[in-house]
Amino acid sequence: MVRIVAVIASLTGAGLGAVALALGLGPTEAFLFGVGVAVALVPEGLLPTVTLSLARGAQTMAAQQALVRRLDAVETLGSTTFICTDKTGTLTQNRMNVVDVVTTAGRVSVEGSGYEPTARLAGPDEALVLVPVIARAAATCVGGRAVRRDGAWRAVGDPTEAAVHCLALRTAEDVEAGPSVRRRPYTAERLLSSALRGDEVSVLGAPEAVFRRCVSVPDLMAPELVRLTGGGRRVLAVARRTWRDDPGEAMEHDLELLGLIGLEDPPRGDVGESLRSCRDAGIRVAMVTGDHPATAAAIGREVGLLREGGVVVDGSELPQGDAELAELLDNPAGAVVARVTPADKLRIAYALRGRGHVVAMTGDGVNDAPALREADVGVAMGASGSDVAREAADLVLLDDHFGTIVTAIELGRATYANVRRFLTYHLTDNVAELTPFALWAMSGGQFTLALTVLQVLALDIGTDMLPALALGAEPPRRGLMGNRRTRSLVDRALLARAFAVLGLTEAVMAMAAFTWVLVDGGWSWGGAPSAALLATASGTAFAAIALAQMANAFACRSTVSPAWRIRPGTNRLVLAAVAVEVLLLVLFLGFAPLAHLLGGSWPTGTGWLAAAAAAVVLVVVDGLVKEARGLRRSGRSPGDAHRAASM
Numbered sequence: 076m077v078r079i080v081a082v083i084a085s086l087t088g089a090g091l092g093a094v095a096l097a098l099g100l101g102p103t104e105a106f107l108f109g110v111g112v113a114v115a116l117v118p119e120g121l122l123p124t125v126t127l128s129l130a131r132g133a134q135t136m137a138a139q140q141a142l143v144r145r146l147d148a149v150e151t152l153g154s155t156t157f158i159c160t161d162k163t164g165t166l167t168q169n170r171m172n173v174v175d176v177v178t179t180a181g182r183v184s185v186e187g188s189g190y191e192p193t194a195r196l197a198g199p200d201e202a203l204v205l206v207p208v209i210a211r212a213a214a215t216c217v218g219g220r221a222v223r224r225d226g227a228w229r230a231v232g233d234p235t236e237a238a239v240h241c242l243a244l245r246t247a248e249d250v251e252a253g254p255s256v257r258r259r260p261y262t263a264e265r266l267l268s269s270a271l272r273g274d275e276v277s278v279l280g281a282p283e284a285v286f287r288r289c290v291s292v293p294d295l296m297a298p299e300l301v302r303l304t305g306g307g308r309r310v311l312a313v314a315r316r317t318w319r320d321d322p323g324e325a326m327e328h329d330l331e332l333l334g335l336i337g338l339e340d341p342p343r344g345d346v347g348e349s350l351r352s353c354r355d356a357g358i359r360v361a362m363v364t365g366d367h368p369a370t371a372a373a374i375g376r377e378v379g380l381l382r383e384g385g386v387v388v389d390g391s392e393l394p395q396g397d398a399e400l401a402e403l404l405d406n407p408a409g410a411v412v413a414r415v416t417p418a419d420k421l422r423i424a425y426a427l428r429g430r431g432h433v434v435a436m437t438g439d440g441v442n443d444a445p446a447l448r449e450a451d452v453g454v455a456m457g458a459s460g461s462d463v464a465r466e467a468a469d470l471v472l473l474d475d476h477f478g479t480i481v482t483a484i485e486l487g488r489a490t491y492a493n494v495r496r497f498l499t500y501h502l503t504d505n506v507a508e509l510t511p512f513a514l515w516a517m518s519g520g521q522f523t524l525a526l527t528v529l530q531v532l533a534l535d536i537g538t539d540m541l542p543a544l545a546l547g548a549e550p551p552r553r554g555l556m557g558n559r560r561t562r563s564l565v566d567r568a569l570l571a572r573a574f575a576v577l578g579l580t581e582a583v584m585a586m587a588a589f590t591w592v593l594v595d596g597g598w599s600w601g602g603a604p605s606a607a608l609l610a611t612a613s614g615t616a617f618a619a620i621a622l623a624q625m626a627n628a629f630a631c632r633s634t635v636s637p638a639w640r641i642r643p644g645t646n647r648l649v650l651a652a653v654a655v656e657v658l659l660l661v662l663f664l665g666f667a668p669l670a671h672l673l674g675g676s677w678p679t680g681t682g683w684l685a686a687a688a689a690a691v692v693l694v695v696v697d698g699l700v701k702e703a704r705g706l707r708r709s710g711r712s713p714g715d716a717h718r719a720a721s722m
């Protein structure tokens with residue numbers, strides 16, 4: 076954006092310089108005019124202010140466990156309209172615990188805490204005797220472990236696997252005993268893992284993947300699967316066979332089904348609240364998970380992601396066309412896509428972007444990298460994700476928490492609102508700086524030029540810089556997520572306020588102060604004032620703009636509240652910046668060598684009064700416009716008025 080402004084400013088400067096030449100101004104004066112226009116239009120302080128504001132946003136996010144890997148992601152985060160999130164670990168705690176075992180002779184419930192190897196088992200005797208067999212076979216397939224460390228039992232490796240190992244510790248003896256194990260680890264493509272110990276093959280995996288490989292599936296398994304998944308359990312099926320060859324894919328067929336294991340993974344406590352914030356902000360959320368559709372739907376309902384009328388779809392049944400896919404997921408009552416593959420995730424990100432959404436997509440696996448790159452904001456898990464996913468991401472969640480994504484979006488929005496604040500502030504100044512050059516040219520040089528190019532630079536880079544930076548640090552307003560965010564940074568409302576209200580007032584007041592001092596000193600239209608009179612009048616115009624900008628710093632803190640209704644102490648940086656601005660103004664006008672270089676001298680008493688009036692009038696005009704707009708809004712809808720109150 077800064078580059079675009081610079082190009083427009085240069086072209087406008089060159090164009091108007093040429094017009095001035097055509098109107099009869101001498102080449103030197105026309106050139107001076109062109110340079111003045113260009114310098115006045117370029118908000119020289121904007122680039123560092125934007126960069127520092129984004130950096131500050133990134134720093135605040137890091138303190139909230141959200142690590143931004145690219146600075147511009149801060150702004151993109153604030154624009155997010157769709158979040159595609161994992162389930163396990165993001166919406167849930169990823170603290171797996173086996174609570175159900177279904178054997179071929181009936182079901183057994185397991186009551187144990189965390190990864191502790193003690194538990195109470197309840198169920199029919201003929202089922203209870205089968206639990207150790209299932210647990211041992213399942214544990215053979217996994218590398219994750221439940222271990223005692225620093226006095227507590229913890230998961231080492233994948234929590235699902237650690238919970239399976241823990242079940243074996245709770246129910247079976249000599250879990251590790253026997254010949255060495257050759258494993259085929261779990262992959263999301265196969266949805267299962269297997270192991271060969273001696274001549275016995277054990278297979279553990281998603282029920283549909285294991286059932287397909289079994290010789291037969293006892294009748295009780297299908298309803299038990301529905302019961303378990305409907306209760307939000309992650310379900311693993313366990314099967315076995317005898318094998319006297321090398322381990323490989325072939326051994327994972329013609330299996331005997333031993334049973335099902337149901338794991339509980341409680342939702343994170345504050346996910347419901349984060350989801351409500353998303354809804355208030357008009358952000359859609361879809362769960363995109365590798366888990367079973369019924370498990371995912373149950374968790375979705377429990378946390379409030381999926382409501383009446385929401386959609387649940389299996390990854391293998393996604394619509395072929397991208398437009399239909401995006402339309403299906405863009406559901407205000409929530410969407411769940413289960414048994415999803417990395418390729419599905421890539422398609423989902425692509426389709427939703429095609430529908431105009433700004434998409435944040437979470438991912439942890441190596442294969443998630445393309446989807447993370449396709450999304451506007453790729454979000455990787457810092458605690459459990461792979462390095463490849465982190466490399467591909469724009470945002471890394473240090474705590475894997477869904478709430479952290481929402482906090483990052485909120486902070487992104489706050490940063491975005493701040494960029495709009497200081498943009499308004501800078502643009503106001505540009506109007507006031509451009510006006511003297513425009514009047515001078517339009518009058519064919521009859522109206523004396525009020526500002527020098529160096530004075531314009533002193534305003535842009537000197538006095539304006541710190542208040543703009545302070546506006547970039549405006550603390551987030553409560554209810555910010557309730558605001559529908561404007562799509563573009565510079566919209567009609569911002570331009571109208573900066574140019575037609577603030578800029579116009581500041582320009583009129585500065586030029587009035589300048590003319591007042593000139594006329595008071597004996598100048599009349601078309602005449603050339605003495606050098607001393609011009610310097611005093613020019614110093615007055617300079618002071619009027621600088622003082623009006625001090626008032627503007629307070630006015631720009633809000634787009635709805637008049638400056639007199641905003642408590643100054645809530646952004647002390649603005650107070651400090653304005654104090655420095657006063658010192659700079661005194662230096663620029665009172666320190667003779669500098670004042671001489673810039674081309675303006677210390678104003679008279681009436682000059683100072685006229686300059687101070689610019690500040691007062693700017694705050695009053697801005698405040699009255701805000702009050703009038705507030706009245707109009709509350710006349711229309713009280714809800715709108717409340718919603719708009721945050722920026």
Ligand SMILES: Nc1ncnc2c1ncn2[C@@H]1O[C@H](COP(=O)(O)OP(=O)(O)OP(=O)(O)O)[C@@H](O)[C@H]1O
Binds near residue numbers: 279309
């Ligand atoms: N270590 C494992 N061994 C065998 N099967 C497993 C293992 N881990 C998971 N599964 C099965 O594979 C399915 C998908 O699990 P996976 O961990 O790949 O999903 P995910 O995409 O990481 O889930 P989420 O999006 O919720 O984080 C599970 O429902 C489970 O049935």
